[in-house]
Amino acid sequence: VLPGESTIYLGDTARVPYGPKSEETVRRYALQAAEFLVGRGIQALVIACNTATAHAYTTLADALDIPVLGVVDPGAREAAETSPTGVIGVIGTRGTIESGTYDRAIRSFRADADVRSRACPLFVSLAEEGWVSGDVAELTARTYLEDLVEAGIDTLVLGCTHLKPLLGRVVGEGVRIVDSADATARATSWIVAPADPGSGPPTREYYVTDDPRRFEELAGRFLGASIEHLGHVEIDG
Amino acid sequence: VLPGESTIYLGDTARVPYGPKSEETVRRYALQAAEFLVGRGIQALVIACNTATAHAYTTLADALDIPVLGVVDPGAREAAETSPTGVIGVIGTRGTIESGTYDRAIRSFRADADVRSRACPLFVSLAEEGWVSGDVAELTARTYLEDLVEAGIDTLVLGCTHLKPLLGRVVGEGVRIVDSADATARATSWIVAPADPGSGPPTREYYVTDDPRRFEELAGRFLGASIEHLGHVEIDG
Numbered sequence: 001v002l003p004g005e006s007t008i009y010l011g012d013t014a015r016v017p018y019g020p021k022s023e024e025t026v027r028r029y030a031l032q033a034a035e036f037l038v039g040r041g042i043q044a045l046v047i048a049c050n051t052a053t054a055h056a057y058t059t060l061a062d063a064l065d066i067p068v069l070g071v072v073d074p075g076a077r078e079a080a081e082t083s084p085t086g087v088i089g090v091i092g093t094r095g096t097i098e099s100g101t102y103d104r105a106i107r108s109f110r111a112d113a114d115v116r117s118r119a120c121p122l123f124v125s126l127a128e129e130g131w132v133s134g135d136v137a138e139l140t141a142r143t144y145l146e147d148l149v150e151a152g153i154d155t156l157v158l159g160c161t162h163l164k165p166l167l168g169r170v171v172g173e174g175v176r177i178v179d180s181a182d183a184t185a186r187a188t189s190w191i192v193a194p195a196d197p198g199s200g201p202p203t204r205e206y207y208v209t210d211d212p213r214r215f216e217e218l219a220g221r222f223l224g225a226s227i228e229h230l231g232h233v234e235i236d237g
Numbered sequence: 238v239l240p241g242e243s244t245i246y247l248g249d250t251a252r253v254p255y256g257p258k259s260e261e262t263v264r265r266y267a268l269q270a271a272e273f274l275v276g277r278g279i280q281a282l283v284i285a286c287n288t289a290t291a292h293a294y295t296t297l298a299d300a301l302d303i304p305v306l307g308v309v310d311p312g313a314r315e316a317a318e319t320s321p322t323g324v325i326g327v328i329g330t331r332g333t334i335e336s337g338t339y340d341r342a343i344r345s346f347r348a349d350a351d352v353r354s355r356a357c358p359l360f361v362s363l364a365e366e367g368w369v370s371g372d373v374a375e376l377t378a379r380t381y382l383e384d385l386v387e388a389g390i391d392t393l394v395l396g397c398t399h400l401k402p403l404l405g406r407v408v409g410e411g412v413r414i415v416d417s418a419d420a421t422a423r424a425t426s427w428i429v430a431p432a433d434p435g436s437g438p439p440t441r442e443y444y445v446t447d448d449p450r451r452f453e454e455l456a457g458r459f460l461g462a463s464i465e466h467l468g469h470v471e472i473d474g
Binding site for chain 2: 129140
């Protein structure tokens with residue numbers, strides 16, 4: 001969406017997943033991550049994690065002097081504005097769903113929305129295992145989504161995006177899929193000033209808090225491309 | 238196994254799972270955890286985690302002045318000594334299996350053992366979701382164990398114990414299950430001096446690094462009993 005911009009990515013791979021962790025712990029970890037990125041000179045911060053957005057968005061937006069964008073509002077808004085009937089499903093980690101953040105965000109854009117949420121903690125593990133299709137993934141998705149489909153949702157917001165093609169098949173063609181990652185990327189273009197055309201080609205830097213080699217494998221699978229500028233950092237303590 | 242002994246348990250719930258993390262990170266976390274427990278006056282340490290044992294046993298045994306027991310050797314020894322044919326299966330997290338620790342340990346007790354290993358990272362997530370039986374768990378178990386059963390294992394060492402009843406059904410009656418947790422509890426009795434009969438009833442203290450409430454739910458499910466003396470501690474930094 002912003003091909004001219006440079007990006008600096010930090011994955012807190014030594015402490016993921018954030019999904020099952022408490023609000024207080026996630027907020028502490030998110031502040032440490034943001035401090036590292038601000039120290040690298042970023043002009044805007046995207047909290048590219050639903051759990052961290054749910055638990056730490058307000059804290060980070062208050063603490064930092066740069067624009068901060070969470071991953072919840074863009075998807076919530078797209079779903080609220082495009083759902084024909086207002087019956088909207090939301091799936092995500094336990095932390096995201098139990099916080100009620102999507103529910104509140106969708107109803108802030110559409111007061112009469114009927115939001116049906118379901119925590120789907122196994123999807124992250126399935127994606128990391130590479131089981132993004134096949135019998136186990138499909139049966140897991142059907143088990144999780146059964147109640148939402150029966151409730152008549154016409155739109156499903158993906159708070160976790162790793163299994164998108166499979167989830168589309170499971171809910172069927174009548175249900176629109178809103179990918180919070182896509183919606184957030186588009187929203188980022190509203191808060192970032194265009195890159196100076198004379199500033200040279202953009203760079204993509206990646207940092208992780210655990211061993212970079214394992215990340216390199218996963219990144220290849222998720223991004224469909226190999227990554228350059230990959231480094232290890234410690235952000236705790 | 239040691240009903241008269243007091244225990245102090247530390248769960249690093251803010252940073253679990255250790256399974257997918259690198260050796261260096263797991264070693265750093267395990268040292269922080271051991272320092273906390275030694276500070277509480279323990280007389281022996283059980284590393285009750287296969288990944289931490291695989292990556293950090295030697296480091297902890299060298300660093301501490303008290304007996305240290307990992308969870309790998311007891312199960313490996315029981316399997317090596319009781320397997321009729323020596324064709325032994327091992328399952329565990331990615332870290333446990335990729336380290337080759339069980340393979341080496343089993344062959345140290347029985348040089349001609351034919352060890353077949355399989356990383357099963359989804360089992361932890363299934364157990365935490367409470368899906369310890371049912372279609373998804375069973376299909377996942379069959380997918381993971383297919384090759385081991387076909388290889389003719391007569392003994393299966395559980396490096397992760399949460400799905401024991403299900404795994405027993407999946408491998409069938411011809412395969413002995415060795416639970417590394419049970420074997421470790423028995424081995425602990427060799428390294429701990431009997432409690433002084435005059436020292437009063439034993440205590441069971443639990444500490445976690447994330448919010449204790451979530452742990453209380455899971456502990457109830459796993460232990461089949463509610464827990465007393467539960468506290469929150471921070472061990473990083």
